[in-house]
Amino acid sequence: MTNQNVLTIQADQTLGKIDRNLYAHFSEHLGRCIYEGIWVGEDSPIPNTSGIRNDVLEALKGIKIPSLRWPGGCFADEYHWKDGIGPREERKRMINTHWGGVVENNHFGTHEFMLLCELLECEPIICGNVGSGTVQEMSEWVEYMTFEGVSPMAELRAKNGREKPWKLTYFGVGNENWGCGGNMRPQYYADVYKRYQTYVRNYGDNKIHRIACGPNDDNYEWTDVLMREAHRHLDSISLHYYTVPGVWADKGAATGFTEADWFVTLKKTLRMDELITRHSAIMDRYDPDKRVGLVIDEWGTWYNVEPGTNPGFLYQQNSIRDAIVAGLNFHIFHEHNDRVRMANIAQVVNVLQSVILTEGEAMILTPTYHVFDMYKVHHDAERLELKLSSDETYSHGGDSIAKLSASASRDAEGRIHISLCNVDPHSGAELSIDLRGLSDAAPQVSGTELTASAMDAHNTFEQPEVVKPAPFNGFSLEETTLRVKLSPMSVTVLQLQS
Numbered sequence: 001m002t003n004q005n006v007l008t009i010q011a012d013q014t015l016g017k018i019d020r021n022l023y024a025h026f027s028e029h030l031g032r033c034i035y036e037g038i039w040v041g042e043d044s045p046i047p048n049t050s051g052i053r054n055d056v057l058e059a060l061k062g063i064k065i066p067s068l069r070w071p072g073g074c075f076a077d078e079y080h081w082k083d084g085i086g087p088r089e090e091r092k093r094m095i096n097t098h099w100g101g102v103v104e105n106n107h108f109g110t111h112e113f114m115l116l117c118e119l120l121e122c123e124p125i126i127c128g129n130v131g132s133g134t135v136q137e138m139s140e141w142v143e144y145m146t147f148e149g150v151s152p153m154a155e156l157r158a159k160n161g162r163e164k165p166w167k168l169t170y171f172g173v174g175n176e177n178w179g180c181g182g183n184m185r186p187q188y189y190a191d192v193y194k195r196y197q198t199y200v201r202n203y204g205d206n207k208i209h210r211i212a213c214g215p216n217d218d219n220y221e222w223t224d225v226l227m228r229e230a231h232r233h234l235d236s237i238s239l240h241y242y243t244v245p246g247v248w249a250d251k252g253a254a255t256g257f258t259e260a261d262w263f264v265t266l267k268k269t270l271r272m273d274e275l276i277t278r279h280s281a282i283m284d285r286y287d288p289d290k291r292v293g294l295v296i297d298e299w300g301t302w303y304n305v306e307p308g309t310n311p312g313f314l315y316q317q318n319s320i321r322d323a324i325v326a327g328l329n330f331h332i333f334h335e336h337n338d339r340v341r342m343a344n345i346a347q348v349v350n351v352l353q354s355v356i357l358t359e360g361e362a363m364i365l366t367p368t369y370h371v372f373d374m375y376k377v378h379h380d381a382e383r384l385e386l387k388l389s390s391d392e393t394y395s396h397g398g399d400s401i402a403k404l405s406a407s408a409s410r411d412a413e414g415r416i417h418i419s420l421c422n423v424d425p426h427s428g429a430e431l432s433i434d435l436r437g438l439s440d441a442a443p444q445v446s447g448t449e450l451t452a453s454a455m456d457a458h459n460t461f462e463q464p465e466v467v468k469p470a471p472f473n474g475f476s477l478e479e480t481t482l483r484v485k486l487s488p489m490s491v492t493v494l495q496l497q498s
């Protein structure tokens with residue numbers, strides 16, 4: 001075989017843990033994410049547990065979601081949590097001004113979100129309101145959720161049916177405060193952040209990890225100022241970066257796109273690496289020991305909405321292209337596991353790069369869901385050192401990007417998992433994996449592959465299984481060399497077990 005693609009994996013050299021929180025999700029009061037997608041209410045004919053739809057619960061349990069961010073997004077900075085507690089029929093109604101101008105009835109509030117997290121056995125990530133909320137409001141929310149004992153907020157919580165406090169680790173102090181969260185300058189936000197976070201208290205043994213609003217894309221000045229002014233007062237800063245193939249006014253279609261759109265989508269996805277590298281380098285200046293984490297708390301593809309749907313609902317389809325975007329991003333996050341401790345894809349159901357779509361009582365899993373499923377083997381596993389040498393690129397329109405991307409980890413049981421993406425929609429790839437430092441000379445190898453026959457192949461309510469994982473047998477093991485034949489436009493995970 002004339003193989004020019006060689007992946008060398010050093011199975012005895014680990015490079016730190018791949019935090020399972022890199023596989024976290026984001027739920028926002030936006031379009032049909034919360035209402036319809038998650039919350040249907042106790043009286044709904046759609047099977048539910050205390051108002052939360054069972055099919056979505058089961059699907060999310062399947063990918064072991066580690067943590068879930070809520071209530072926004074831009075919505076967070078106009079959300080007043082006290083409107084979302086108490087008897088539902090008495091809750092205040094408001095206009096969701098950011099997202100479609102629809103009436104928000106506040107039926108899904110703190111208790112419902114915390115129940116969702118308990119049912120999913122995942123950690124809540126609450127994003128507090130800095131843009132239009134008060135310090136007192138934020139402080140009381142934390143007291144409401146976490147104080148055990150006698151206090152006004154703990155008593156209010158008990159009156160609303162929850163005696164015991166919840167465990168709350170992650171708390172975001174505002175969202176996009178450079179934009180929809182108040183249009184602030186970094187200097188101003190840094191001061192505001194320090195003030196608000198002072199009153200985000202640790203009650204009892206509940207220890208809060210404070211996430212400050214970090215930069216958008218390549219706003220390096222924001223990172224610099226925030227780190228300089230506030231790094232001692234925070235545990236993480238966020239970074240938002242979306243893959244938008246076109247321009248803001250015309251982002252491109254989720255399906256029915258051209259190869260040029262395919263190419264630019266993947267190329268722009270790879271920019272995540274540069275953004276993390278450069279923001280991280282700035283953080284290093286103030287925090288060389290990397291105590292402060294970088295949380296990519298919004299990422300994913302952002303296309304034009306599906307024709308005929310509410311432009312404010314950001315509903316989009318999801319194809320094999322999105323699956324590859326997810327695989328590439330995960331590899332980048334793994335690579336930066338010294339700094340990147342959490343990443344939340346936007347949004348979990350019915351919005352941008354969702355893992356689940358619903359229509360009435362029907363639910364489908366998207367190609368992105370399948371990548372989360374295939375990659376869950378990396379959760380909390382030890383990243384393995386690897387080197388990919390390849391002279392094959394994927395070219396289009398006079399430009400080119402790397403054709404292959406890889407990551408590898410070893411889990412607590414000693415199994416090795418290698419994930420591979422081939423971004424080329426036309427041609428497969430032959431890859432030699434040189435396995436060094438294996439404890440077992442002849443491991444059992446198995447594989448799973450996600451691929452499709454068209455660039456925009458996707459699942460619909462009529463045909464929900466057009467894109468789904470299948471067993472992968474395109475490999476052979478010769479001593480310590482694993483020879484693999486990857487399909488075009490594919491995501492593949494190999495398992496090596498002693």
Ligand code: AHR
Nearest residue numbers: 072073074075175176346
């Ligand atoms: O995900 C949609 C929106 O994108 C979020 O509400 C906001 O934080 C970002 O601009």
